[in-house]
Amino acid sequence: MxxxxxxxxxxxxxxxxxxxxxxxxxxxxxxxxxxxxxxxxxxxxxxxxxxxxxxxxxxxxxxxxxxxxxxxxxxxxxxxxxxxxxxxKPKYNVLLKDDKKFPWFVITDDEYPRIIITRKVEDKNKNKKDKYFGPYTNSRAMYSTLELIKKLFPLKQCKTPRFKDRPCIY
Incomplete structure (x- = not known):
């Protein structure tokens, strides 16, 4: 309103x-x-x-x-x-004029899902099946959440597999 x-x-x-x-x-x-x-x-x-x-x-x-x-x-x-x-860009606001955006994390819809951190909301349109979580106004809270997710779910944490014949699932 x-x-x-x-x-x-x-x-x-x-x-x-x-x-x-x-x-x-x-x-x-x-x-x-x-x-x-x-x-x-x-x-x-x-x-x-x-x-x-x-x-x-x-x-x-x-x-x-x-x-x-x-x-x-x-x-x-x-x-x-x-x-x-x-x-x-009001003249009396100085702290938030930079272009820093709040972070999100994404769980990809790959065969072996991966977690990605992004500050670009536009990325949501690239793959509509990826799951976005955020925005986080406190980066520490986001990283704490990610650590918990990594402990509970075995998600891929590398960009490319170490070995061509098997996926990265550590």
């Missing part, structure tokens, strides 16, 4: 839900994109607190209006925030 909000009138109408917010300048330019587990608390904090951060001291007076998008979870908000920052 995407909603336009007048800055003056509608701070009290913000939901206590996770989501992403987009801050706009007077020129209707997106100047900042953020995420929150509680949109009401987070967005209100920009206008009710004294800020020590030089970035906020400059940015907050430039905010003319904002929009928000409600998400089902904090993780969904994090992923959406990252996507929107890469798409719009």
């Amino acid at each position: 995407k909603t336009n909000i007048s800055l003056k009138d509608s701070l009290s109408l913000l939901p206590e839900a996770p989501g992403v917010y987009l801050m706009y300048s007077q020129e209707n330019e997106i100047i900042y994109i953020g995420k929150a587990k509680n949109l009401k608390k987070r967005v209100k904090s920009y206008f009710t607190k004294n800020h020590d951060s030089p970035k906020l001291l400059i940015m907050v007076p430039q905010i003319a209006r904002f929009e928000f998008i409600i998400t089902d979870s904090e993780i969904e908000a994090l992923i959406l925030e990252s996507h929107l920052i890469k798409k719009h």
